[in-house]
Amino acid sequence: MSNFTEKVCFFLTWVFQGSNYLSAYGYGVMHRMHHAYVDTEKDPHSPKYDSNLFSMMWRTKSIYQDINNNRIELDTKFTKNTPQWAKFDNFASSTTSRVIWGLLYTLFFYFFATAWWQWLFLPVAFLMAPIHGVIINWFGHIVGYTNFQVNNTSKNLLPFDFLMMGEGYHNNHHKYSHRANFGGIRWYEIDPTFYIMIFLNSIGIIQLKKRAIAIKS
Incomplete structure (x- = not known):
């Protein structure tokens, strides 16, 4: 896609993922690592090397943050042509952005929830990214x-x-x-x-x- 369209997609990703925003660069690099090292100790997420889904997702989160913050050396085969808009990623991934989205979700439920049990979906809105990650990266290998x-x-x-x-x-x-x-x-x-x-x-x-x-x- 063109550079303009790519930036539009970054923005729309932030709008629709909200507090769950994932950097295309961080996720893309990590996904390439998963394919290169699948089900080995170097795999960012593998049920074979984690005792439970919570430890796997914590390790996934740590590697993802290390990639985005340039805390680990990466082979160029993982980074080549991977979309990146660092300034926008920093904003969309910031605590401020995530807290604002969280408040907006809470306000939505406050005004539109009509029964107590509907509030049970609020944590799902907060945690959609890790929930999706568990479904694909844990259960998708089991x-x-x-x-x-x-x-x-x-x-x-x-x-x-x-x-x-x-x-x-x-x-x-x-x-x-x-x-x-x-x-x-x-x-x-x-x-x-x-x-x-x-x-x-x-x-x-x-x-x-x-x-x-x-x-x-």
């Missing part, structure tokens, strides 16, 4: 089925992945990590995000590489 024998524990969480917008096809993704379509191996494996990308590609907002939309290679 629960589900496999289409491919790979050298890691990745699983496809659901035959029809409407909850994670296709990201739950984790086994498929680890087999063909370059593909934009995480589904498509079996007829019922539909990746909604892939079709959104196809649409954005068709109107020129993004440009998908041919290799990314290839069926298998």
Whole structure:
């Protein structure tokens, strides 16, 4: 995408993730490390090397912060062409930004919640990023089925992945990590995000590489 469109996406990420904002750079580098070191001691998040999901997510958080704050040396294969807008990341990831979003969430519930049990969803709003991380990085390596024998524990969480917008096809993704379509191996494996990308590609907002939309290679 163009530099302007990339910056618009940074801003929209902040708007829609709010207090859960994740840096595209930090997350992108960490994701590349996960694929390079999957299910080894160097993996930023692996159920094989953490006793429980809380310790895994704490280690993930620590590595993510080390990447964003330049506290660890990184191989250029992890950082090359990874989107980065450091000034905006610093603002969107700041305590001030997260607290303001938290107050806005609380005010929303205060004015619109109509029953006590609805307030139980407020902590979910605060913790959406770690909850998503647990679903994919913990359960996505423990629960589900496999289409491919790979050298890691990745699983496809659901035959029809409407909850994670296709990201739950984790086994498929680890087999063909370059593909934009995480589904498509079996007829019922539909990746909604892939079709959104196809649409954005068709109107020129993004440009998908041919290799990314290839069926298998």
